Amino acid sequence: xxxxxxxxxxxxxxxxxxxxxxxxxxxxxxxxxxxxxxxxxxxxxxxxxxxxxxxxxxxxxxxxxxxxxxxxxxxxxxxxxxxxxxxxxxxxxxxxxxxxxxxxxxxxxxxxxxxxxxxxxxxxxxxxxxxxxxxxxxxxxxxxxxxxxxxxxxxxxxxxxxxxxxxxxxxxxxxxxxxxxxxxxxxxxxxxxxxxxxxxxxxxxxxxxxxxxxxxxxxxxxxxxxxxxxxxxxxxxxxxxxxxxxxxxxxxxxxxxxxxxxxxxxxxxxxxxxxxxxxxxxxxxxxxxxxxxxxxxxxxxxxxxxxxxxxx
Amino acid sequence: xxxxxxxxxxxxxxxxxxxxxxxxxxxxxxxxxxxxxxxxxxxxxxxxxxxxxxxxxxxxxxxxxxxxxxxxxxxxxxxxxxxxxxxxxxxxxxxxxxxxxxxxxxxxxxxxxxxxxxxxxxxxxxxxxxxxxxxxxxxxxxxxxxxxxxxxxxxxxxxxxxxxxxxxxxxxxxxxxxxxxxxxxxxxxxxxxxxxxxxxxxxxxxxxxxxxxxxxxxxxxxxxxxxxxxxxxxxxxxxxxxxxxxxxxxxxxxxxxxxxxxxxxxxxxxxxxxxxxxxxxxxxxxxxxxxxxxxxxxxxxxxxxxxxxxxxxxxxxxxxxxxxxxxxxxxxxxxxxxxxxxxxxxxxxxxxxxxxxxxxxxxxxx
Numbered sequence: 001x002x003x004x005x006x007x008x009x010x011x012x013x014x015x016x017x018x019x020x021x022x023x024x025x026x027x028x029x030x031x032x033x034x035x036x037x038x039x040x041x042x043x044x045x046x047x048x049x050x051x052x053x054x055x056x057x058x059x060x061x062x063x064x065x066x067x068x069x070x071x072x073x074x075x076x077x078x079x080x081x082x083x084x085x086x087x088x089x090x091x092x093x094x095x096x097x098x099x100x101x102x103x104x105x106x107x108x109x110x111x112x113x114x115x116x117x118x119x120x121x122x123x124x125x126x127x128x129x130x131x132x133x134x135x136x137x138x139x140x141x142x143x144x145x146x147x148x149x150x151x152x153x154x155x156x157x158x159x160x161x162x163x164x165x166x167x168x169x170x171x172x173x174x175x176x177x178x179x180x181x182x183x184x185x186x187x188x189x190x191x192x193x194x195x196x197x198x199x200x201x202x203x204x205x206x207x208x209x210x211x212x213x214x215x216x217x218x219x220x221x222x223x224x225x226x227x228x229x230x231x232x233x234x235x236x237x238x239x240x241x242x243x244x245x246x247x248x249x250x251x252x253x254x255x256x257x258x259x260x261x262x263x264x265x266x267x268x269x270x271x272x273x274x275x276x277x278x279x280x281x282x283x284x285x286x287x288x289x290x291x292x293x294x295x296x297x298x299x300x301x302x303x304x305x306x307x308x309x310x311x312x
Numbered sequence: 313x314x315x316x317x318x319x320x321x322x323x324x325x326x327x328x329x330x331x332x333x334x335x336x337x338x339x340x341x342x343x344x345x346x347x348x349x350x351x352x353x354x355x356x357x358x359x360x361x362x363x364x365x366x367x368x369x370x371x372x373x374x375x376x377x378x379x380x381x382x383x384x385x386x387x388x389x390x391x392x393x394x395x396x397x398x399x400x401x402x403x404x405x406x407x408x409x410x411x412x413x414x415x416x417x418x419x420x421x422x423x424x425x426x427x428x429x430x431x432x433x434x435x436x437x438x439x440x441x442x443x444x445x446x447x448x449x450x451x452x453x454x455x456x457x458x459x460x461x462x463x464x465x466x467x468x469x470x471x472x473x474x475x476x477x478x479x480x481x482x483x484x485x486x487x488x489x490x491x492x493x494x495x496x497x498x499x500x501x502x503x504x505x506x507x508x509x510x511x512x513x514x515x516x517x518x519x520x521x522x523x524x525x526x527x528x529x530x531x532x533x534x535x536x537x538x539x540x541x542x543x544x545x546x547x548x549x550x551x552x553x554x555x556x557x558x559x560x561x562x563x564x565x566x567x568x569x570x571x572x573x574x575x576x577x578x579x580x581x582x583x584x585x586x587x588x589x590x591x592x593x594x595x596x597x598x599x600x601x602x603x604x605x606x607x608x609x610x611x612x613x614x615x616x617x618x619x620x621x622x623x624x625x626x627x628x629x630x631x632x633x634x635x636x637x638x639x640x641x642x643x644x645x646x647x648x649x650x651x652x653x654x655x656x657x658x659x660x661x662x663x664x665x666x667x668x669x670x671x672x673x674x675x676x677x678x
Contacts, residue, residue: 050518054676075524088515094326102321106315106525
């Protein structure tokens with residue numbers, strides 16, 4: 001069994017008069033994994049992470065990293081933990097190569113030029129190492145942030161919404177980088193509101209909503225537990241088809257003009273198809289879709305998530 | 313210690329690469345010295361242009377104008393005698409004018425005889441609120457007195473002899489410490505208040521909190537950085553004033569101690585303001601709201617004696633006043649005792665601000 005790096009017990013953060021940013025949260029994280037805390041804006045992800053990073057004090061509860069209480073002696077953890085804060089922006093007037101040297105100095109680490117170059121190469125910034133940070137793209141700035149967070153070769157890396165606001169290519173580049181970091185043995189604590197990101201990267205996911213963890217497990221486990229496994233999609237069939245399907249006792253929902261028929265047990269797929277084929281439908285396409293964390297989230301929270309905002 | 317040096321280097325690069333930082337550290341004080349130096353040091357004495365309408369035209373009125381010219385305070389320009397003076401003033405947007413009346417000669421001649429019926433009046437037109445008016449009026453007064461002596465053949469019994477307290481010293485010598493004071497204040501106060509707000513808004517404080525750098529080390533590095541660049545700024549400004557405008561004030565060891573003391577005071581004040589400011593724009597606004605009045609009320613541009621009494625009282629509550637006074641004491645007056653007292657006041661106020669800033673500033677979220 002893997003070592004538990006982080007242990008959180010009954011953690012709460014309340015703000016007057018009655019805001020419960022984090023509400024009695026407990027969880028533990030295994031070493032070597034990518035743990036993803038998933039949730040919409042305002043769910044309490046960043047507050048939880050910042051308590052673990054020693055940047056906020058909890059109202060109650062305990063949080064330990066490597067067995068050290070983060071509220072009492074965070075300085076003991078500084079050399080073992082790396083942090084990329086939410087919405088990271090590098091210092092505008094420093095070049096990546098200078099920023100790495102500067103940051104290393106603040107950790108009392110003397111990095112040689114070749115070590116700096118190796119780190120920048122690792123985050124794919126070699127060609128941009130001598131450009132002022134203000135002239136880097138959004139993705140490059142986050143890569144620089146990750147480079148800074150790796151300066152002390154941390155055993156645990158906190159990445160707070162590292163891909164928010166980035167274009168799809170930059171996001172995929174960062175995903176590759178995060179996977180490489182995990183492969184080198186670093187435990188990654190990743191907060192995100194991108195369901196696809198958590199599903200793709202995380203070994204372990206905690207879905208957070210209104211300050212509480214509402215579900216926990218691997219993406220596969222969560223889909224199995226809270227999803228409806230497989231859905232038959234009748235593309236463009238519309239509400240008339242929905243009524244007809246329901247009249248025959250088949251469970252179905254409508255989404256943007258498509259009719260969705262969930263099939264919980266794969267062995268029933270043939271029977272459901274047979275029932276549907278007896279109905280006169282005007283669908284432009286019929287296909288099956290495996291459910292994702294997006295569906296799990298919808299089922300658990302009752303709303304979809306769009307760039308971190310809930311859409312009912 | 314090494315972390316402080318690392319932070320000085322890292323922060324210094326950023327600061328000096330920003331156009332605003334470099335401008336306010338070096339270009340701004342030199343620009344002020346060049347501007348004011350050119351205005352006040354160019355010809356030595358500033359003459360006022362005085363348009364004159366001579367309605368008399370006699371040899372006596374010409375002699376009077378010669379006396380006026382001898383004051384060396386005015387440049388006389390003639391207004392045509394056939395024009396209406398008030399219309400002429402309006403049409404030409406004049407702020408000053410002098411009119412010699414048509415009866416100038418006849419009234420003087422009758423006054424020299426037994427039938428004295430009072431003096432003949434020359435009229436000075438002008439805006440009393442303007443400093444040029446005072447110069448022109450003084451010139452006319454002087455010319456009139458001299459003219460009276462000559463005509464009445466009276467020998468002067470009392471005359472004025474002027475001796476400068478600091479021979480060879482110019483306006484710019486008194487202005488230079490003020491410019492240095494403004495530079496120290498703008499760089500330290502304005503920069504630190506907006507830097508604190510920017511660091512908070514962009515999450516840099518949180519980032520720094522995750523490193524080994526401690527808050528007091530960060531504060532100390534800012535103080536050392538600003539002390540170094542402001543001493544360099546002082547030397548550059550002093551060199552420009554000395555080489556191009558021939559100033560006589562001197563850089564003393566005490567003036568070099570005053571710079572770090574001022575940087576300490578205003579860096580601390582900037583950090584104290586930064587505690588309460590949420591974003592850089594507000595930081596600039598608050599620093600301006602505090603810094604600009606202080607700039608004008610603390611004797612940076614003109615002597616405190618020129619201000620009304622209640623403003624002089626306000627000036628005693630402003631830290632820049634003591635910094636300016638201390639610099640002037642040591643650089644211009646050679647008053648070491650006075651400079652040390654002002655230095656101590658600056659340091660004590662600095663410690664109060666530093667103590668409050670380091671207690672109230674938090675890199676963490678509440």
